[in-house]
Amino acid sequence: MTDQNELYQQVILEHNKKPRNFKKLEKPTHMAEGYNPLCGDHLMVYLNLNKDNTIEDVTFEGDGCAISKASASMMTMTLKGKSVDEANKLFEEFHQLVTGNLNPDKDKNILGKLAIFSNVWHFPARVKCASLCWHTMKGALDKKKSISTE
Amino acid sequence: MNKKNVSQIRKDFPNLHVKVHGKPLVYLDNAATTLKPNVVIDAITNHYKTTTANIHRGVHYLSEKATADFEVTRNKIKALINAKSSAEIIFTRGTTESINLVSNSYGRTFLKKGDEILISEMEHHSNIVPWQMLCQEKGCILRIIPFTDSGELDLNAFTKLLTPKIKFISIVYISNSLGTINPVKTMIARAHQLGIPVLVDAAQAIAHLPIDVQELDCDFLVFSGHKMYGPTGVGVLYGKTELLNKMPPYQGGGDMISSVTFEKTTYNVLPHKFEAGTPNIADVIGLAAAIDYIQKLGWDYIEKHDQELLDYGTKALNKISQLRLIGTAKQKSAVLSFVLPQIHPHDLGTLVDQDGIAIRTGHHCTQPVMKHFGVPATARASFAIYNTKEEIDKLVQSIEKAKKIFK
Incomplete structure (x- = not known):
């Protein structure tokens, strides 16, 4: 049985309380709005890419549950300094992780600290909470203005 | 008792x-859905095990038995809400379909450009969106009764909004998110002074307080079976006979006709005019058991x-x-x-x-x-x-x- 403490681990609670990179970027090269109509989670993701397609800065703003806030906070920390290709790879791997198709202990991956979200797939109603920021980030890179999880 | x-x-x-x-x-x-007592589950199972048939059609034993059981529910609902006649009880899929039936049939026939429809700020989306769709199609205007910070309808605002421009009112009896019991009887009486018909959304109310449609004098009342210990997929539209009679059918098909030729179709009488196609027979029969359960409890x-x-x-x-x-x-x-x-x-x-x-x-x-x-x-x-x-x-x-x- 998966117990709640495996979902609400200290790292997640801490990022919820003090989300990193929780601010607006003044002149982002890329940005998108993410919305989950089911629960009302709502966030903006801002990115600054340099000429080499490296993510120089990434921030977010918005309202949501602990899972969505912590996920966005940890996403921004992970993505800083990464290339767009790496960001896309992380997007794919994170998606596999939270849908239970990637076991971070067995399968090769570049998720690093994000592996902490591996329990989310036990909570099907919460998968979208964890993945909203990633879909929004991907939407920003793909130049889509607004992303809905529905 | x-x-x-x-x-x-x-x-x-x-x-x-x-x-x-x-x-x-x-x-x-x-408030999302209630659990079901054994008597409801058994009634549904028994129907499928022993009386499966289509209704209002066959002359064989099973069809007559299923038809009789189905109509028993209609009579029990008539008694539950004290309707004048069982012909005023229309079976639908649920509250949402009941409201859509009224907005489509009554609304599209009798409302015109510039008419106003009055709802409240605490409506469920199912009592907002059908009216918005009607407004878009017909050029009507949606007006909203606000509520106070305690979650009570602002009756002063209601008074101000209540002008002869309003041609239809649709309000919730008990709010699903706030729990507020609205003074619908008083509001209906005020609306009727201006001849405005009123629909009451009783989805939450039906299992929580006794409802007498003649005492309320509402023109329409809608609710679902599954929030009153009954099955999902069955709901009710109550309407006053005179209104239902002048409304066109909502859907066409079997059971809602008296005769069909390629030149002309004559519609069936109430309530069948609004019940096209094979209804949710088993769950309607299950709903009767839920009503019995509620009434036994008192x-x-x-x-x-x-x-x-x-x-x-x-x-x-x-x-x-x-x-x-x-x-x-x-x-x-x-x-x-x-x-x-x-x-x-x-x-x-x-x-x-x-x-x-x-x-x-x-x-x-x-x-x-x-x-x-x-x-x-x-x-x-x-x-x-x-x-x-x-x-x-x-x-x-x-x-x-x-x-x-x-x-």
Whole structure:
């Protein structure tokens, strides 16, 4: 049985309380709005890419549950300094992780600290909470203005 | 009257006795749907096992038996809400379809450009969107009765909005997200002074208080079977005969006709005019068992139990520091919506679920209500005839536990 403490681990609670990179970027090269109509989670993701397609800065703003806030906070920390290709790879791997198709202990991956979200797939109603920021980030890179999880 | 206590009632509901995450289920999501007693489950099973047939068609035994059982439910609903005639009881798929039937049939026929439709700020999306769709199509204007911060309809605003331009009113009896019991009888009387028809959304009210449509004098009343201990997929539209008679059919098909040629079709009489196609026979038959169950229990028990749980639950939740109740109307049913500053409702929902407690979290299909209170979502505990004070204590303990995790 998966117990709640495996979902609400200290790292997640801490990022919820003090989300990193929780601010607006003044002149982002890329940005998108993410919305989950089911629960009302709502966030903006801002990115600054340099000429080499490296993510120089990434921030977010918005309202949501602990899972969505912590996920966005940890996403921004992970993505800083990464290339767009790496960001896309992380997007794919994170998606596999939270849908239970990637076991971070067995399968090769570049998720690093994000592996902490591996329990989310036990909570099907919460998968979208964890993945909203990633879909929004991907939407920003793909130049889509607004992303809905529905 | 068959006097029962809550422990006896709980024995009638098999779903109450399952374990969730290894803990006994505490089911506090009754405003979403209620659990079903054995008599309802048995009635549905018995129909499928012994009387399966299509209705209003065959001359064979099974068809006649199924038709008779189906019509028994109609008569029981007529008695339950004190309609003048069973022809005023139309079966639908649920509250939502009942409202859509009225907005499509009555609305598209009798409302025209510039007419105003009045609803309230606390409506469920199912009593907003059909009217918006009608407004878009016909050029009507949607007007909104606001509510106060305690969650009571602002009757002064209602008075101001009530002009001869209003051609239809559709209001909720008991709010699913706030628990407010609205003074619909008074509002209907005021509307009728101007000749405005009124639809009452009784989805939440039907299992919580006795309803007499003749006393209310509502023109339409809608509700679902599954929020009154009956099956999903069956609902009711009550309408006054004179209104239903002048409305065109909502859907065409079998059963709703008297005769069909390629030149001309004559529609059937009420209620069949509005019941095209094979209805949800088994669940309509199951609904009769739910009505019997409610009536055996009696409104005295139901209303008293509802108010006891409301009082106990309100006091218990108010003791939790920083918890804010959303919806504190004087006239309320046992619905407790609340927020905590440090825990998002979805996190709380997941945490209490781990203790076997089912509550609803989200906007409850009432986004304008969330907007009014400036919250994206709330947690909601809603109660039924089988809930206990001990279950409220368990909820409180579980919330306190969640607060420790989120300290």
